[in-house]
Amino acid sequence: MRILVVGGAGYIGAHMCKFLSEHGHEPVVCDNLSTGHRAAVRWGSLSETDIGNPEAIDLLLGSIRFDAVMHFAAASLVGESVADPLKYYRSNIANTVNLLDAMRRHGVRRLVFSSTAAVYGEPKANLIDERHPTSPLNPYGRTKRVIEQMLQDCVSAYGFKAVALRYFNAAGADPSGLIGEHHEPETHLIPRLLRRAAGDDLDVRIFGDDYDTIDGTCVRDYIHVNDLADAHLRALQTLDLLPGFQVFNLGNGAGYTVRQVVSAVESVIGRPLGIQVGARRAGDPKALVASSVRAREVLGWSPQWTDLTAIVESAWRWHQKPAY
Template structure:
C-alpha cells in the first residue's frame, strides 16, 4: 500500500495550498476537515474526509485504513478576538483536539507531525526581529493554545518518540500563483485581502489603525510571507522528518516587513483602483514593527522563498479576488455547502 500524507484542515487557506503542493510533489494526499471554516471546493488535490478531530473513532478508522506516513496540522481556530471572548472553544479545538490526533497517531505507530504554529506565541515583541529564541509570552488564548501544543509536542517526542516540526507564521498572504486557490475567511481579518476587497468594491474603505508610529511613514510594519512559500517550508520540514530528522521549530517570514501604507500603495498600483483609506485610532497592543528572523529555516531547512516581493504577493491575491467578485458582485460558487 502506498503511504499517504494526512492534511488536517486541508480545506482551509493554507491547508488547501499545501495539499496541492504535496500532490504535485508526488504524494498521495488525504484531507480531513470539518468544513467549519474551510471550503469543500478548495479540496482539489487529494481525497476529502469530512469529520472532526474530536471523533476518535473516525481518527482510528483513517489510520487503520490508510498507511499514513506523516500528518500536517492546519486545523486550529485563529481569530484573536474570538479567542478572548470564547477561550473554551480555542482550548477545546486547538489543544484537546490536537491531543486526540497525537494519541491516535501513537496508537497506529505514526510518528511524524508538522504543526502550523504562529508568531502569537511570542506575545509583545522585545525586538523588531524575532528569532526562535525570543521569549514566549502569548497575550491571548489563541497564542497560548498554540504554545501549549508546542509544549505537548516536546513532551510527546521525549516520552514516545513522536517527531515534529513547528512552523511559526507571521502573516500568510497571497494566493496560488496558478489561480486555483486563494484566501477566503469569514469574517476576513487579514490586511491584504481587506485592501483588495476595497479595490473590488466588496467594502467601502480600508482602515489604518494609527499613522503616528515610529516607522518611516507612521504606519505599522508587518512581515508578509507568500502562502506558496509557507507551503514550501512545510514540504522541506516533511522531507526532514521522512529522513528521520529531529524535532525542531522555525520562524517563517520575509525578514524585512512592509508598512500598512506600503501595502495600500502597492494595491493601488497593482489594481489601478483608488482604494479609500481612513485613519483611525491605534488598536491596543499593536507593536510598531513585527518581523520574523527566518535565517534558521533558510540555513537548516534550505528554505528559499520565491515570492518575497510585495507586488507579486498582492498581484496573486488580486487575481484571486477578481475571480471571487465582479467588482461588487460576490461570486457564490465557493461556500461550505455540498
C-alpha cells in the first residue's frame, strides 16, 4: 500500500515510516517540519505540506493515489494547551477537518488516527479500558476526543473506515539508533533523564513522593515506539474487516513508578543522576495504566518490548549520538 503519513517527520511518525517500509509498503511523509525533523525522513519521500493549508493538502491528495492515511500530526503539550487553547483547536481540530475534507474529495477512505490516553481524564479504575468514561482535563485531550467524534461521524456519513489508537507513554527508539525522540521543549521523563545524562543542562526532578504507590511516586505505562508502529499497521490491515469506527488502547498493561524509571536509566548509563524530589504537580493522577486486552484480541497485537530497561537502552543508544 501507499500510505500518507501525516506528521511522518516526528518521533512516532518516523518510526512508523521505517516499519511500513520494512513491511513492503510505501510511506509518503506529509509534514510542515514545524516540530518534525527533515533528517528523520529516511524511508519514503517528503512532501513539505501543511495540513493547515486546505489548498496544499488537497493538491497533495489529488496528485498521488493513496490507499490510506495515518495521522500523527498534532500540537501535544498539555501545559501549552491550557495557556493557548486556540492554538490547539486550530492545529488539531481545524487542520484535521482540512485533511478529512481532502480525503473525502479524492476518495481516500481509510484512516488510522493517533489519539491519546488524555481523552480519559482522571482515572476511575486501576486498568483503563476503552469503556472508561472520557472526561479530558485539558484542551489537548479535548481536541483529541473531538477528532475521534468527528471520525465517528465521517464513518457514518461518508463511508470512511477509521481507527483511533489511544496510547499512553510512548518511549524508546529503534534499535538501529538511526531515529529517536527529540522534542523542543522536551517534556517526557525518559528522554529528559537521558538528555541530562548525555550532558544537557536540564532540571529534572520527581514531582511528589507521597502518592499511594509502592514507592510514593506516580505510576505510568510505557510502550515502545516500535510496538506502537506494529499496532498501527495491524489496525490498518484489519480496518476493512471492522464495522464502524473503532477505538483501541495501546499500553504494556503494567506500570512503572517514576523512581523505577530513574533507577532503570541510572542502571543503563552506569551512574547516579542525583534526581531530587519536588512538590506534587497539579493534575497528576497517581497511576495511569492501560488495558490493551481489546487490541490483543481484535488486532492480534502484543507488545514485544515489555522490559523497562530494554526500552531505556534503546533510547540511550539514540541519545548518545543523536542525528538531529
